[in-house]
Amino acid sequence: MLYKSIGLVVLLSTGLLFSCKDKVGVDDDVTDFDKAEMLENVSSNIIVPSLNAFSTEVSDLKSSFETFKATPNSANLEEVKLHWKESYIIWQWLKIFDFGPIRDIGFKSATATYPVDTAKIEDNISNGGYNLSSVVNLDAIGFNALDYLFYNSNSLTSFQNNSDYADYASEVIEKLYNETQNVVNGWSTYESEFNESTGTSSTSAFSEFVNEFNRDFELAKTAKVGIPIGKANLGLANPDYVEARYSGISFELLEESIRALATTYKGNSYRTDAAGIGFSDYLVHLGKDDLDQTIKDRFEIILDKTQGFSMTLEEAINDPSKTDQLDELYLKLQEHVVYIKTDMTGAFGVLITYQDNDGD
Amino acid sequence: MTKGNPFKIDFFKQESIAPLIMFRIIFGAILLFSSVRFIYKGWVTTQYIEPQFYFGYLGFEWVKPLPGNWMFLPFVIMVISALFIVIGLFYRYSTFVYFLCFTYVELIDKSNYLNHYYFVSLMVFLLIFVPANRDFSIDVLRRPHLRRKLVSAWHIGILKFQMAVVYIFAGIAKLNSDWLLEAQPLKIWLQAHHQIPLIGNLLQEEATAYLLSWGGCFYDLFIVFFLLQRKTRPFAYIVVIFFHLVTWLLFPIGVFPWVMIFSTTIFFSVKFHRTLLLALKSIFKWPAYVPDKIDAKPKANSFVKLALVIYIFIQIVIPFRYVLYPGNLFWNEEGFRFSWRVMLMHKEGLATFYIKDKATGRTIEVDNSDYLTVRQEDQMATQPDMILQYAKFLKSEFDGKTFSNSTKSITLRDPEVNAEVFVALNGRRAQLFVDKKHDLSTLNYNLKHRNWLEPFEK
Numbered sequence: 001m002l003y004k005s006i007g008l009v010v011l012l013s014t015g016l017l018f019s020c021k022d023k024v025g026v027d028d029d030v031t032d033f034d035k036a037e038m039l040e041n042v043s044s045n046i047i048v049p050s051l052n053a054f055s056t057e058v059s060d061l062k063s064s065f066e067t068f069k070a071t072p073n074s075a076n077l078e079e080v081k082l083h084w085k086e087s088y089i090i091w092q093w094l095k096i097f098d099f100g101p102i103r104d105i106g107f108k109s110a111t112a113t114y115p116v117d118t119a120k121i122e123d124n125i126s127n128g129g130y131n132l133s134s135v136v137n138l139d140a141i142g143f144n145a146l147d148y149l150f151y152n153s154n155s156l157t158s159f160q161n162n163s164d165y166a167d168y169a170s171e172v173i174e175k176l177y178n179e180t181q182n183v184v185n186g187w188s189t190y191e192s193e194f195n196e197s198t199g200t201s202s203t204s205a206f207s208e209f210v211n212e213f214n215r216d217f218e219l220a221k222t223a224k225v226g227i228p229i230g231k232a233n234l235g236l237a238n239p240d241y242v243e244a245r246y247s248g249i250s251f252e253l254l255e256e257s258i259r260a261l262a263t264t265y266k267g268n269s270y271r272t273d274a275a276g277i278g279f280s281d282y283l284v285h286l287g288k289d290d291l292d293q294t295i296k297d298r299f300e301i302i303l304d305k306t307q308g309f310s311m312t313l314e315e316a317i318n319d320p321s322k323t324d325q326l327d328e329l330y331l332k333l334q335e336h337v338v339y340i341k342t343d344m345t346g347a348f349g350v351l352i353t354y355q356d357n358d359g360d
Numbered sequence: 361m362t363k364g365n366p367f368k369i370d371f372f373k374q375e376s377i378a379p380l381i382m383f384r385i386i387f388g389a390i391l392l393f394s395s396v397r398f399i400y401k402g403w404v405t406t407q408y409i410e411p412q413f414y415f416g417y418l419g420f421e422w423v424k425p426l427p428g429n430w431m432f433l434p435f436v437i438m439v440i441s442a443l444f445i446v447i448g449l450f451y452r453y454s455t456f457v458y459f460l461c462f463t464y465v466e467l468i469d470k471s472n473y474l475n476h477y478y479f480v481s482l483m484v485f486l487l488i489f490v491p492a493n494r495d496f497s498i499d500v501l502r503r504p505h506l507r508r509k510l511v512s513a514w515h516i517g518i519l520k521f522q523m524a525v526v527y528i529f530a531g532i533a534k535l536n537s538d539w540l541l542e543a544q545p546l547k548i549w550l551q552a553h554h555q556i557p558l559i560g561n562l563l564q565e566e567a568t569a570y571l572l573s574w575g576g577c578f579y580d581l582f583i584v585f586f587l588l589q590r591k592t593r594p595f596a597y598i599v600v601i602f603f604h605l606v607t608w609l610l611f612p613i614g615v616f617p618w619v620m621i622f623s624t625t626i627f628f629s630v631k632f633h634r635t636l637l638l639a640l641k642s643i644f645k646w647p648a649y650v651p652d653k654i655d656a657k658p659k660a661n662s663f664v665k666l667a668l669v670i671y672i673f674i675q676i677v678i679p680f681r682y683v684l685y686p687g688n689l690f691w692n693e694e695g696f697r698f699s700w701r702v703m704l705m706h707k708e709g710l711a712t713f714y715i716k717d718k719a720t721g722r723t724i725e726v727d728n729s730d731y732l733t734v735r736q737e738d739q740m741a742t743q744p745d746m747i748l749q750y751a752k753f754l755k756s757e758f759d760g761k762t763f764s765n766s767t768k769s770i771t772l773r774d775p776e777v778n779a780e781v782f783v784a785l786n787g788r789r790a791q792l793f794v795d796k797k798h799d800l801s802t803l804n805y806n807l808k809h810r811n812w813l814e815p816f817e818k
Contacts, residue, residue: 033564035555198555201612226725234722234772236765286551291789338710338782338790346708346784349545349552351612 033285035198035206038267041276042209043191045269050093050260051187053270057087058180062173069170072160081150085249088112088143092256096216096264099208100194101186107179114144114223114243118152121145125168132175141172144244151246202351210350213264213279214341220257221333224250229317229326237317248312255306262299265340279344286347295339302336305329371514371668372660377495378633379516379626384492385640386622387483388445391458394480394615395438404435407472411733413753414469415746418805423467434461445487448497452488459484471739471746475702476616479526482675483623486522490515496641514668519626521672524584526620529679529700531580538690538705539577543569544786545706546576553610579603587627600624611703685809690785691793691816693743694809709741709783709793713751715758716776716799723778724763726754742783744794744810751777751800777801791817 061083068076091112098108117139124130124140132141149155149169158165197205222231223243228250230237243250263270267278283292305328309316316322398404408431416423425431438461444454463481466472492515493499494508538544547569554564562568579599586596604617625633640646682695689696690705713726728737731753740746755777762771781794791814794800798812 033554200549200552222727230765231725232727233765234717234720234724234763234770236722236763236768236770238765334712342708342710342782342784342790346706346790347548347787349548349706 033282035282036195038277038279038282039198039205039209040195041267042264042278043194045274045276046093046264046267047097048187048191049270050090051184054087054090054094055180055184057083057090058173058177061087062177065170065173068159069166072156072166074156077150077156077159081247084143084146084150085247088244088249088253089256091143092253093260093264093270095257096213096260097209098212098216099205100190101183104186105179105182107183109138110179111142111176112144112243113138113142115241115245116140116142116144116148118148121148121168125162125164128164132171141175143176145172147244147246151248200349200351207350210279210345210348213261214337214345216257217261217333217340218337220254220261221330221337224254224257225313225326225330225333228313229330231330239314239317242312242314242317245314248314250313251306251309254313255303258299258302258306262296262303265295265299279348283344283347288343288347291339291343291347295336295344298332298336298339302329302332305332370660371512371517371665373513374510375513375516376630376634377491377508377511378630378637379628380490380492380511380519381495381497382633382636383516383519383623383626384448384451384487384497385446386625387487388442390615390619390622391480391484392439392442392446394619395435395442397615399432399435399439404432406733407735408465408468411469411736413731413736413750415471415736415740415749417467417470418745418807420467423464425468434465437461448493448499451493451497451499455484455488459488469736470697471736473697474616475526475700476613476619478698479522479619482522483519486518490518496637496644496646514664516626518668518671522675523623523626525675526700527580527584530702531577531582532679533699533701533704534573534577534580536690538786539573542786543573545704546573548706548787549611576603584627587624590629593627593629597624597628607703613703616702687809687813688816691783692810692813693745706786707742707783708790709738709781710790711737711741711747711750711779711781711794713754714778714780714796715754715772716778717770717772718774718776720770722770724758731757741781742793744813745805747779747781747794748800748803748805748810751779751803752805755801775801785816 061080064076064079064083068080094102095108095112102108120137120140124137130137130140146169149158149165149172152158159169194205200207202208202211223241226232228238228241228243229235239245243253263273265278266280267276268274269276280292280296283289283295305325308325308329309322311319311322316326408425409428414425426433438458441454441458441461444450445458459481462477462484466477466481491508491511494506494511500507534540539546543566547566550569550572551564554560556563583596583600583603586592587600589596601621604621607613608617679699682689682699685692685694687694690707711728713728715724715726717723728740732740732750740750755775758772758775758777760772762769764770776799778796778798779794779800780796781792782790783793784790793814794812795814800812803812
């Protein structure tokens with residue numbers, strides 16, 4: 001009896017194998033996908049170019065600030081603002097890749113924590129003796145500290161009359177500059193390690209990339225939009241939480257952040273948008289063409305919604321007639337999470353924790 | 361073909377103690393290794409000290425972690441008692457203490473539930489009652505009169521039974537359409553390894569997923585029968601090693617493959633174990649056996665027999681309790697745990713919770729990472745009972761809290777807790793799992809069917 005049932009199962013499985021063989025034949029036009037090629041494309045066409053562009057822009061920010069510090073006039077300040085803004089825009093690409101050298105030095109939180117504590121910044125300036133590397137100063141450094149220092153209504157006079165104020169800005173920029181150089185150097189050695197780490201464990205570069213991609217999208221959803229419009233506060237808006245509040249470029253940052261995520265999803269190159277291998281190709285390879293199309297379309301819709309405001313985020317928050325439009329934008333962001341975090345990650349078979357697992 | 365089933369035979373037939381002694385040493389060593397490994401990996405901190413909230417088991421919610429670093433205590437005790445089990449010192453106390461500590465730790469948080477932890481709990485429980493210290497142990501050095509050459513058949517048989525339960529039920533669980541007809545979730549899991557040199561390309565072939573799905577099912581269902589036959593045993597054990605090594609290489613299942621590879625030696629012949637034990641004894645210059653007057657066949661104890669029958673019955677019935685529930689087992693997970701459903705499905709979930717102020721209709725979207733670890737959130741998002749427990753926890757967190765901005769201030773009184781949950785099962789697109797319309801905080805947490813779950817749409 002036992003041998004009979006064994007025989008039956010063997011027969012069935014052989015039959016099944018042969019019946020699948022045909023299916024495999026049909027699928028042969030789909031080339032075998034290689035995660036290593038995808039990682040190589042992402043590092044060499046997205047991460048490294050955006051990192052280099054960022055580094056150049058931060059250097060320009062540093063030198064333009066030195067010029068401004070020597071000659072503090074309004075034209076020189078405008079030049080500084082220009083480089084500040086451009087580097088903050090490029091940052092929207094880099095912040096996706098919070099692993100390897102970027103994570104090692106805590107670059108993401110040091111660069112773009114917001115809201116900043118303006119009282120703390122003022123205290124630091126007037127009392128001196130601050131340590132910008134200390135954790136307590138995380139909300140007194142980075143792009144948003146500069147946003148305050150460059151764009152508050154007394155900015156120019158403060159720079160002209162208070163050398164401590166200028167020194168503080170100088171140190172914030174110096175820190176950003178040094179850390180950028182560290183990350184650039186770190187990536188030149190980390191790149192090959194990244195390219196080869198294709199496994200499924202939660203610590204493989206591939207898994208970290210997928211997980212950080214999702215985290216960055218969720219962060220954009222929650223921090224750039226959700227919290228300021230009051231999603232965590234019974235709908236009571238919090239304009240204090242708006243990113244880059246003083247310059248008012250929060251919508252531009254959100255738009256670039258979404259564009260960076262959408263481009264990375266497709267695996268297209270930084271700036272040139274030349275086609276490359278990305279998550280999109282992996283999904284198509286897995287036969288998930290539908291999902292791939294949904295994700296691409298939805299990214300476009302989100303971009304479209306982001307561009308629908310001809311005012312700053314703070315103005316939109318304070319304008320009751322814009323509430324529905326903001327809610328709509330947030331909803332589109334929210335709906336997207338299930339496609340990338342649940343459907344896409346589920347299809348890739350990526351793990352999010354490192355503990356033992358027996359699959360239930 | 362002889363009937364190899366050891367459970368049909370006399371529970372009290374006298375057999376050599378050698379397999380039991382070897383099992384004590386082998387299993388004790390596994391316990392020792394995995395306890396040390398758990399501490400070494402830092403999991404005591406991440407799983408039992410850092411979380412702010414624990415998902416207790418129904419009826420066991422009173423089981424709480426010890427404060428702060430005191431949580432290391434049960435793990436240190438486990439290491440010591442496992443060592444005592446290996447060397448056979450205060451054996452009955454050691455097994456009991458290990459069982460107590462291990463089970464206590466497992467009961468704290470069901471987001472840590474693994475079938476192999478349940479297996480360890482049961483095995484150690486059984487070890488308390490069998491005389492695995494009655495030869496080649498410190499206990500018999502201290503009290504030589506305890507020494508035995510023979511034990512009752514059930515002492516070894518019950519351990520074999522437990523092993524058989526794991527394998528056979530894992531096989532039965534695989535008899536479902538996703539596993540056999542879609543080769544899921546293996547299709548997802550295998551293709552993720554396509555970069556492995558040489559076999560990588562093979563792993564993204566559909567045929568491979570089907571072969572391994574059917575092979576795995578066949579293996580689980582029948583391996584025990586091959587292990588029980590003297591003739592097929594050597595070949596079967598090679599298959600055991602191969603199968604578990606493959607799972608160890610491809611999946612993050614930790615020590616489980618090693619637990620199974622080593623525990624399976626219980627099926628080996630008396631001759632094998634006796635040879636091994638003699639070799640060990642000669643290394644440790646163990647005194648040759650002193651003829652024993654007390655080795656008379658013990659009376660068949662009807663209480664023991666009844667207890668065994670009840671235990672066996674419970675073990676067989678529990679995995680089938682899911683038939684009491686309507687709907688899809690993988691979707692609803694009602695009667696899912698404690699049933700040896702190992703590496704059976706790939707479930708990915710996204711759970712967004714909302715706290716609703718009844719007076720104004722305003723809502724708060726909860727950031728789960730404020731309250732749960734990554735692992736807890738991951739587990740909770742696909743398991744209905746945990747969704748409910750978390751909702752009730754959120755209710756207590758938010759009730760009475762005040763939210764404000766520069767213009768307004770609202771204090772929550774008895775708020776609603778809603779959740780919108782999407783789940784993707786075995787490679788399908790995500791479907792709605794829990795609708796936002798339910799106030800989860802008012803629902804009862806019990807074993808009844810959860811009709812607030814959206815039906816699985818296929």
